[in-house]
Amino acid sequence: MRKLPRAFYDRDTVEVAQDLLGKHLVHRVGGVERVGRIVEVEAYxxxxDLAAHSSKGLTDRTRIMFGPPGHAYVYLIYGMHSCMxxxxxxEGHASAVLLRALEPVANVELRTQGPGLLCKAMDIxxxxxxxxxxxxELFVRGEANASRIAIVKRPRIGVDYAGHWARRLLRFYEKGNPFVSRV
Incomplete structure (x- = not known):
């Protein structure tokens, strides 16, 4: 498996979101490589997009979203949970893909079904x-010619405030995978 190049991220957000499924998120912490297979994501x-943080414009919090592709945008929700x-x-488009769930591959001991749990388990x-x-230190890797997986499309979770954007089918997950946060 190879680390994904910047060009992978510099594409349409929906395509990137779907193509991230099956790839491995890697976080090297203290010489240990924590690895999880991405099985659920949401596109913003x-x-x-009224559900995206960038809908409020450029702020200190969203500055990373307005930057170049291929960077981690990590924020805190409910004052206690990190989301990646x-x-x-x-650059300037301010779109991103939320990682919602991982299937543990190596050195991941905690639950990974949900964006906050995923970050806790991966020490992000x-x-x-x-x-x-x-x-x-933190990257995504995958095979160039990875086999296709069955993808389910659903509305995003927890964005009811966003009007018609809440109903858009922008949540993608691997069909039948037991590590998906909600089916």
Whole structure:
């Protein structure tokens, strides 16, 4: 498996979201490589998407989303849970893919079904906000010719406030995988 290049992330957000399924998220912590297979994601399409953080414009919190693709956007929810997104498309577009669930592969002991649990299990917090995913500490890897998986499309979770954007089918997960957060 090879680390994904920046060009992988510099594409349409929905395509990136679906193509991340089956890839491995890797976080090297204290010489140990924690690895989880991505099985569930959500796409956030930029400032026009009322469910996206970038819909509030450029702020200190969202600055990473407006930056170049292939960077981690990690934020805190409910004052206690970290969530990790991957910035996609061209700089200034402010779109990203939320990682919702992982299937543990190596050195992952805790539950990974949900964005907060995923980050806790992978030891990801706001200190990784802005990390370049083409680096050596936090990255995604996968096969160039990976086999296709059956993808389910559903509305995103927890964005009811976003009007018609809440009903858009922008949540993608691997059909039948037991590590998906909600079916």
């Amino acid at each position: 399409l930029g400032p026009h 997104n991957i910035v996609t498309q061209a 917090d706001r200190t990784q906000n802005g990390f370049d995913l083409t680096g050596t």
